[in-house]
Amino acid sequence: MELNELSIKLASFETEGVSFESFLIANEGEQDVLQVIVDGNDELPIFVTQTEEQLLCISYLFAENEVQADMRNELNETLLRLNVPIPLSAFAKIDDKYAIFGALSVNSSFDDITHELVTLADNAIDALEAVTIYLND
Amino acid sequence: MSILKKLFTAVRGGAREAGQAIVDANGIRIFEQEIADAQNALQRAKKSLTEVMAKEMQTKRKISALDASIAEHEAYAGQALEKGNEALALEIAEKIGDFEAEKAEHEEVLAGFSNHIVQLKQQVKDAEKSIKENQRQLTMVKTTESVQQATMAVNSTLNTNSSSMTSARESLERIKQRQQDRQDQLGAAKQLEADTNGDDLKAKMAEAGIGDTNPKSADILARIKAKQNS
Numbered sequence: 001m002e003l004n005e006l007s008i009k010l011a012s013f014e015t016e017g018v019s020f021e022s023f024l025i026a027n028e029g030e031q032d033v034l035q036v037i038v039d040g041n042d043e044l045p046i047f048v049t050q051t052e053e054q055l056l057c058i059s060y061l062f063a064e065n066e067v068q069a070d071m072r073n074e075l076n077e078t079l080l081r082l083n084v085p086i087p088l089s090a091f092a093k094i095d096d097k098y099a100i101f102g103a104l105s106v107n108s109s110f111d112d113i114t115h116e117l118v119t120l121a122d123n124a125i126d127a128l129e130a131v132t133i134y135l136n137d
Numbered sequence: 138m139s140i141l142k143k144l145f146t147a148v149r150g151g152a153r154e155a156g157q158a159i160v161d162a163n164g165i166r167i168f169e170q171e172i173a174d175a176q177n178a179l180q181r182a183k184k185s186l187t188e189v190m191a192k193e194m195q196t197k198r199k200i201s202a203l204d205a206s207i208a209e210h211e212a213y214a215g216q217a218l219e220k221g222n223e224a225l226a227l228e229i230a231e232k233i234g235d236f237e238a239e240k241a242e243h244e245e246v247l248a249g250f251s252n253h254i255v256q257l258k259q260q261v262k263d264a265e266k267s268i269k270e271n272q273r274q275l276t277m278v279k280t281t282e283s284v285q286q287a288t289m290a291v292n293s294t295l296n297t298n299s300s301s302m303t304s305a306r307e308s309l310e311r312i313k314q315r316q317q318d319r320q321d322q323l324g325a326a327k328q329l330e331a332d333t334n335g336d337d338l339k340a341k342m343a344e345a346g347i348g349d350t351n352p353k354s355a356d357i358l359a360r361i362k363a364k365q366n367s
Contacts (some may be wrong), residue, residue: 026296035294040315043308049287051280058284060291062305094288095213128309135306 001106003034003050006113010036016116019123038121044128046120055108057116058094058101064069065096066135075134083129088116090115091121164276172271179264186257193250196243203240207233 001009010020016093022036025047034048049056065106067075072079080097089102100117100123210233217226303311331337 025290027290029247031283031290031291033287037340039194041312043311045288047291049283051276051283053276054280056287058287058291060260060295068303090223094284095292124209125309125312127311128305132306132309135304137306 001108001110001113002103002112003032003048004094006110007034009110010114013110013114015111016118018118020114020117036117038117041121041125044121046117046124048117051107055104055106055113056101057104057120058092059120061100061128061131062135063097063122064093067098068136069124071134072088075131078131079132082130086123086127088119089129100127114117116133154263165275165282168271168275172268172275175264175268175271179268182257182260182264186254186261189250189253193247193254196247196250200240200243200247203243204234207236207240210236214299218364 004057005109007022007024010022015021018039020036021040021042024035025033025035027033027091028102031049036046038046044059044061046059049058083090086100090098092101094098100120104112104116108116210229214226214229214233217223217229
């Protein structure tokens with residue numbers, strides 16, 4: 001599914017009691033990115049990128065400099081341990097930002113994609129809540 | 138070196154700055170070329186394989202035809218001997234010898250084809266494996282590249298969007314506040330609905346035994362009994 005098609009479909013769709021807002025980030029000639037806001041939580045947008053094989057859904061959680069320096073190792077260890085139990089999503093680091101992401105096959109159905117988006121949005125909030133103890137005040 | 142190892146080394150080496158290509162475009166082109174070459178080799182191997190398999194079948198058919206001829210002529214030779222025609226029998230035997238020589242030649246060719254088929258099948262397998270492996274690695278490289286490009290696009294959006302400059306802590310607080318607000322609104326809406334329907338007041342009155350209360354079955358029974366007695 002093309003990202004702009006996904007954007008149009010999302011606009012008039014509601015699932016699991018949740019609605020979506022989305023818009024394409026202009027990135028002429030380069031990788032297209034769709035910014036999706038789930039349930040009005042524009043603090044934690046999900047960025048959807050399509051590659052040849054995968055649909056990557058990424059939400060940025062916090063920057064490295066927000067982590068209490070002496071707790072960084074513990075945080076990294078915790079995130080690694082949480083990777084398996086957390087449903088459908090995994091933690092990652094992109095540049096200096098910690099992120100949570102899910103990867104889907106490009107052949108996924110629209111229902112699969114919305115389920116992924118809703119789950120990722122919930123996971124992002126839960127994850128942020130769980131790791132605030134490691135962050136600077 | 139596998140691509141994953143290269144990526145690992147690059148990340149450790151600090152190539153994680155946005156925009157810095159971990160694997161150069163040249164590397165990707167080489168990979169794509171390797172995949173294309175392997176796919177060509179695969180096509181060639183498959184084409185040869187079908188050709189050789191067809192030839193193998195033809196040769197097998199020729200051998201069984203010769204077997205049939207040999208059996209046939211052996212019967213003829215037997216008949217000639219029965220009729221005491223030794224000279225004819227000898228001539229037939231010579232013919233059988235020719236057939237057998239021809240069969241031996243074909244059998245040699247057949248063995249060559251069979252060997253060739255085994256080799257080609259192995260080549261097809263190898264090519265398929267190599268293509269799959271290279272494609273997997275190429276996917277990794279391309280995904281890395283896509284994520285880098287996407288990150289740049291995202292960063293340029295985030296930087297122009299002041300709300301995203303807030304810390305994760307503040308973001309979380311806002312989200313929690315919004316969720317709380319929503320719950321409060323929902324609660325208030327329910328309260329309002331109950332008030333306008335008068336459900337609340339009715340419930341309170343009923344509790345106090347005021348207003349229309351449902352007649353109790355005991356009362357009804359008492360009324361019926363009273364009627365019977367009168």
